[in-house]
Amino acid sequence: MIKKLYKTYTLILPILILSASCTKLDLQPTDIIDPTKAYRNINDINMGILGVYALLDYTQISLNATVTDEATYPTENNVGNSDAYRWLYNPSSGSVTSLYITYYQAIDRANRTIEGLEALTFTGADAATANRYKGELLALRAYLHFELLRAYAASYQAGALGVPYMKVSDIGYPARDNFEVVVNNAKADLAEAKTLMPSTSTDKSRISNRTIVAAIQARVALYEKNWTDAVTYSSEVITAIPLATKAQFTGIWTDANDNEVVWKLKRVGTNDSRVGDFFFRQTGGIVLYAPALKLINTFDQVNDLRYPAYIKFDATRTGTKSQYLVNKYIGGTSTAPGLTDIKLFRTGEMYLIRAEARAESTGDAAADLNALRAARINGYTNSTFADKQALIDAIYTERYKELAFEGHRFYDLRRRNLPVQRLAADATNASGAVTLLPTQAQYAFPIPAQEVLINKNTIQNSKY
Template sequence: MINKIYQKYTLIFSLLILTASCTKLDLVPTDTISPDKAFRNISDINLGLLGGYALVDGSTMNVVATVSDEATYPTENTVGNSDAFRWIYTAANGSVTSNYASYYTAIDRVNRTLAGLDALKLTGADAATGARYRGELLALRAYFHFELLRNYASSYQPGALGVKYMKVSAIIYPARDNFETVVANAKADLVAAKPLIPTTFTDKTRITKAAVSAIQARLALYEKNWGEAITYANEAIAAYPLATKAQFPGIWTDANDNEVIWKAKRVGTTDSRMGDFFFRQTGGIVLYAPAFKLINTFDKVNDLRYPAYIKFDATRTGTKSQYLVNKYIGGTSTAPGLTDIKLFRTGEMYLIKAEAEAESTGDAAGDLNALRAARINGYTNATFADKATLITAILDERYKELAFEGHRFFDLKRRNLSVERLAADAVNASGAVMLPVTQAQYALPLPALEISVNKNAVQNPGY
């Protein structure tokens, strides 16, 4: 950039000498485009909004599966990074830090688009569309900050180190906000966003009113605000009921999107293949396979989730893993692994509601049984002796229902529980069987570059 600016001014200076012009040349050097020039109309606002949506992906799902007890590192994987799986990552490892820059890039795009929207004077239909765009932008800003918080907070409790909540685009050296400050700002953005998005807007590839409720429910779960978690989960459930048994398998091949509240659309033949991370690379190498611990939790005969999530291939012999992640493989031969990324589903809302009810008052067992009955053939309602037993059952159900959707590591962290793998899942992990809550890697590190450049940044403890 500096070299280009230098060349530009050298050319201008030469032209001035050659023409011997006395005309005053007013220049305003800049490396940005002002909002009034970048966002000239409502169509430009939509393009800026789509730039924010473009960075919604499944990268957190990959990180969570690798550092938790969802996946195992098969012997055939001689090409995949193993620092995350072996819990030896540091601030220099992109496998766990790359989301930091990506999500802040998205937030920067959102804030610049909001500034552009503020500068426009819209009327008529454009004003109504602009209001919806503002709602989507505010909700996106909350979502990305929440994802940063889930990934990089030192812990999920008041006073813990969180991330900086950026409401404007600026070149600054921000200190980290505490956990509760990030939560409060995200909640405020979501509350402001919700009434701006009409109920009639139902595009699941973008943030709808129901999607705002789903984000609010998940955020309330992390805040331990049980009342709000129940309220918002109910709103999302009312908008999108659970898929039927006949519909459920088709969710994962994109045959239908029943109970999907918000999804990241994937098109073409090579766009962000979620299935590739787990299932194939050059030569069909399996990078990560389902953990035996996870496999063992399913009723393989009656649970619809087992064949939808996990594939067994007896033809893969020798050092090859016979178990494969089936959840993102998709249903076409032309673009295997190219399935829409399910960001929020009604199944999660049932489990959020059940956990919140178990912690307060309500029919937690009823919601848990309702979800199981929708997923398991011949299911008989279970009873639970006490609160601790019920919460353990809910966490176990989250392990199965939300496998490879980006929750397990964060769920254990929410509950201050160690990550524990079976010995069979840690054969190639250099002894990485248990990650205790006291180990530095229990909280992901901020990138080394952030710490070195930002004089006010503080790293998570232990790094």
Template sequence: MLLALGSCNKLEIKPTDIIDPERGFRNLNDVNMGLIGVYALVDNSLMTINSTVSDEATFPVENTVGNSDAFRWLYNASSGSVTSLYYTYYRAIDRSNRALAGLSALTVNPAETATANRYRGELLALRAFLHFELLRAYASAYQPGAMGVPYMLESKIDYPERNSFESVVTLAKADLAAAKLLLPATQTDKTRMSRLAVTAIQARLALYEKNWNDAITYASEAIAALPLATKAQFPGLWTDANDSEVIWKMKRVGTTDSRAGDFYYRQIGDIVLYAPAFKLINTFDAASDLRYPAYILFDAGRAGVKSKYLVKKYIGGTASAPGLTDIKMFRTGEMYLIRAEARAEAGGDAAGDLNTLRAARINNYVNASFPDKNSLIEAIYLERYKELAFEGHRFFDLRRRNLPVERLAADAANASGAVLLQTTQAQYALPIPLQETQINKNTKQNPNY
């Protein structure tokens, strides 16, 4: 009995080789470190998924290693190219919930209240954003009653069912509203959540909800707070020479190799993994549109099977980190397009918003008029294709309108005939990871997988 009691006492000794969860957040500095851990998991995955699965990029012959299943629409629930984001973002959500719980357990002195409120606001905003990004990627459809994703409000081992699309939207809106009340109006660090960043998320969320009035309200709020980049500023936006019209961005640091540092479709050895689609290239007025030289690089010196076109949008950077630019998560340009689409649906000067954006991007632009609603919306979607290229929207934009993915034959030359992805095919919605549905029997797979 004495030996047994002694053994029980030893089992109650706190571990020394790991951080005890009960002591993980001892002060606000610990909470901030937990918060930074959430930011660390927000990456460019949705940008690359959107480009490879849609008609935004092409698969050059020189690429013999990268994400062929995604580009060729051969992915399934076991394909990490389209499913790995699911676990990455739920890890980030779990980190946000752990930090929120740790913060709630702290006794904060009055002098630290403002800082504590800011951290809580950032964590709530990030939780909403991450769930929304998962919803965009893995919802069976963007409409009420469709299967969304589990919305996790606390850190725990659980086997949740998928929340409906509208439930995820409602919970995200609640988190964003709470965050907005906590975040200070004076926050100026664009690499962290701000009140303006929350407004931008609210605008995008309202667009997917088809809540046109909210989309107009929030987009207008963002536009009033931060104007479009001028023609002189716009090229420098993509080299980090300035951050005009950037609402929120993810900081990138840490390479001295200009090829390796460019995350968009290159690897060491000067191999282009994905190049701009000819379909996209053809939409630009190369002589007048400022976006063409900022987004597209033509290199005539690349001979043989090498693609002469490259994505230029992210290969700027500084002398200490060439080929490395901050990831632009939200910009004023997107807000104009959100408001234009919402106004086209609800009534309002949608053409005015579209013309304002084009005039800021195209030299000698002459305002256009549109005979009807359909032609106006088609023009807005074409403008989203150009303005937001390689920023993580194209595939989701097509899904919002229930439009197929259609590629030019030239863009599918190395895609095993993957020219048309119909809305009825399984791959029109990304699959929930196989391991998730195998372990969690409450999680249903998207249709047709």
């Protein structure tokens, strides 16, 4: 249930005997914002949009790393929550249900801001800005719903239970929309957003142009298995934002440059939400999650530029300490380790979306796969593939490497109904959690217990 919080005010009235004409006392509460006055001008609308962004963080990254074969749980981690890693989560496990709550809060903020915007009249330059802001809010609403769909849909096919698509800020008991309904609503919001957005902009920290919208459209099309749209939208992004060169690639992960970054979450200051320092490791040096040996073994450790950019080996860490560390989000400064910007969409993902879509339709996908590999691996020579399945398998392996620790692995496996399969060496602290089959409850994240308890129209994912 999407809830609002209310306060009850008790007014202690003095004895009104000074005037017989006093029949009521009109006082406005002073410790809340009157919703009818929250959005008064274009600046208020912008503040509302920033409030939506404030709820976006690295939860998708952490979910995908812990429940799959991307990461392992080292012995030195005596403080982390391991229920997700060991597939012991249930509807009361905040480690896998917090995204549901937080993103619906963000959606509610987006809907409130849209309603506030539509109640105002703008002229001159503010009118153009208002159109752009509405496009941004619609795209955010679509993105948030689709990310919830990836996490909580019973499966990725028509007829499967998805999530409620909320278009207004309201109290009620929304039922779960089917997968295709959520997809179609997201597509409609994105299509309208695109007509309201400028073609280009320099701000990559918010949805500020049509290219960013196209990147979201490409990801939606991939999950919908709409191969034509997936090719169209990924190509739009690839044309606008080329791959980083070999010289540029490592700098993406230290924020030295923004090459091939389409949309990112900007991290600022020294106490902002961090991926590297607050999730993969702690400030005191404890490694909470380390890269899985299965992932490490997929890289050409000598020639693949991604290996040192994503993974660090530290021989000085001995005993029960993991010598392998996630290097992807640690950053390049000593004052704010782990404070690199979170990359939500990159051109590398677009190449892989287009490759998969072409492999499933026209069959000419090898060129995209080889182009991506050539940009990442020194001395690479083009590969050929015996058949469609060999090509699909190669694309999935490349997604495993290219998009490691970016919030995709679990959902990629689910798209193909493949099990999560860990190496025994990666599961020494997993309490037997080596293989997660599509038939098990934990193959889809549960809807939060509180939602099911309060919302009479919510159906839990099966087997929980």
